Amino acid sequence: MLLEGKTLLVTGASAGIGRATAIGAARHGADVAINFHSDDASAASCIAEIESLGRKGVAIKGDVADPDTAKDFVARATEALGRVDVFVNNAGICPFHAFLDMPVETLERTFRVNLHGAYYMVQAAANQMVKQGQGGAIVAVSSISALVGGEFQTHYTPTKAGVHSLMQSAAIALGKHGIRCNSVLPGTILTDINKDDLADEGKRNYMEKRIPLGRLGAPDDLAGPIIFLASDLAAYVTGAALLVDGGMFVNLQ
Template structure:
């Protein structure tokens, strides 16, 4: 029970990596708060699964790119669950597009959700943790794309590099309050964000061929690392980044 009686909150928690992490946090003893852009009805299955673990579940529908969503989310968390111990910034989008004709609105939306949304949420969570005075843990879901390029991701990779950098700087800014900040960098994980891209079986197999463990990732592969970084077992880890990519990055040669 790595998160026994702690409050765990995550953005983009209704599906994919966020859902897997939320469920693992509940299994590890945490009450869980989720925000996502989908309706409550769409999020109900994960909320029921959390409650089936004997834990409380809270949901807020909202767009992380709007600063007021962060304020509302922290307000709901403190009202319903009494505080905040572990916060995960996970919400993100990746609308694949070529560079030379990338529409400005696609760039603006990607930066708004992935980078500004992470900033607003992390800042609000950090302020709540400082008010509580008992420290805490913040984890951001960055990407292997923070470290490597992609021809159809020129608008996406800078946001993930920014999230990675945000955790490094936040670790310095918040260490004095006992708040640890770390990032996880997933490789290719089968989620809705890349469903269309991976529908090309030839491309999917080419990706697998670069991965020493011989398979693409699944959302559950991120749940354990996220929970670990939020737990007391990682009590002296801050400003770090953890690649969760099956070994892909070290095999890119």
């Protein structure tokens, strides 16, 4: 019960890593507020799982690309659950596309969701934590793509590098308030973002062979590391980045 008595907010949590984190946090004793973009049914089922664990849950709909969504999410979550102890920035998109003919709309939407959305959400959560005066923990889902390139991810990799850098700077800015800021860098995790790309059996087998642990990741593989960084077990950890990739990064040679 690493998060007993705490309240956790997570963005992009109707599916994938966000959903696994929300439910995992409830298993560890947290009340949870989730942000989601459009899938009402999946958001409702996530909250149902949280409540089945005996915790409070609330789902708040909103597009993280809109700066007003951040303030609305934090305000409504605080009203419903009383406070914000942990904030997990997870929402992200990766519409694979070639570099030379990248549509302006695709580039700008990816930046607005992944990087601008992270900035505004983290800022809103941090302001609430400062107001409460009891510190807190912020964890952002970056990516191994913050460290390596991708032919069809020239719009995505800069945003994930930016999220990683944001956590480093926020750790400095917020340390005096007792707020810790860290990031996790997932490797290849089977989520809605890449399910079409990895539907090709040959490509999937190739990816698996590059991973020392011999398998692709699952959303639940991220929940544990995120909960650790959010918990008091990581009380002296801030500005850090934790690779959660089955060893892929060290094997890219």
